[in-house]
Amino acid sequence: MRSDPSPSRPFMVCRDGEAVPGGLEGAVAAIGNFDGVHRGHQSLIRMALEAGRPAAVVTFEPHPRTFFRPSEPLFRITPEPVKLAILRRIGLDGAFVRRFDARLASLSAGEFVDLLAQDLKLSGVVIGHDFHFGRGREGTPALMKELCAARGLSCRIVEAVRDGAEPVSSSAIRAALEAGDVARANELLGYRWFVQGEVRHGDKRGRLLNYPTANMRLPEDCRLRYGIYAVRAAVDGRPVDGVASFGRRPTFDNGAPLLETHLFGFDGDLYGKVLDVELVGWIRGEEKFDSVEALVARMDRDSDEARQILATDRTASMIE
Secondary structure, eight states: OSSSSTTTTTTTEEETTTTOOGGGOOEEEEEOOOOOOHHHHHHHHHHHHHTSSSSEEEESSHHHHHOOOTTTTOSSOOOHHHHHHHHHHHHHHHEEEOOHHHHHHTOOOOHHHHHIISSSSEEEEEEEETTTGGGGGGGHHHHHHHHHTTTTOOEEOOOOETTTTEEEEEEHHHHHHHHOOEEEEEEHSOOOOOOEEOOOOOOHHHHHHHOOOEOOOTTOOOOOOEEEEEEEEEEETTTEEEEEEEETTTTTOOOSSSSEETTTTOOOTTHHHHHEEEEEEEEEEEOSSSSHHHHHHHHHHHHHHHHHHHHOOOOOOOOO
């Protein structure tokens, strides 16, 4: 894939009701939800990049499952801002973000392809082998190929990417993160999973323990396992190693879940800044300690283990 685009080649986002930017006219677009932008998604994107035209994705917000089953919150691996940041970093020219609502859900398969050809002005599409589209999921990959041919669009269908016997999927990555197995999640993603959020003021307890932290609230749908992780953050464009706790602080207040990141050797002010934090490795589950002294002693060991994990990890980064 391309390297990170230069500032002279901006990443363009085209939403409902907006004219297609000149730089995206005639694009070849991979189509999907792209939650996680994992290795399977990247195989579609790679094919769009190799087509010799502007390369983009067509993606949907909110996630269609949220529209169809609003009472069942979906753990989003990559909320929209993170997803777009990854797509830019991969080297795409842009993204068509379509609002998934009753109007879009009601389109027939043919009307959906008309949208691609006429409204988005695409020259071709790339889809997965199991992609379904149109009202009631009536459209199949074979039908997509037929409808595209009738409208002068190219259509490429990509087979599943597997990791051993298991197909790479967003659901498998969610399950790994819910178990705290970030190493497995990162293997399926092809890069270190990261979260993004604004650093908030806390109760400053970490400073009293000689472990100052940058505190972030993760999305309410985040079901990452509570525990301690080896992490790496991007601070003013440079990577900084650290250790983080995600959970409710049972030793103190058992409050709302927070990601509390201690950055090794960092003494700057991050309040109000948006921070990207990669989760690199699992250390242990969240625990309640009988004393502050016991907690600090365990935090010292956690920090040593985090340094060991970070020194040996070679997974690709999307934030550096």
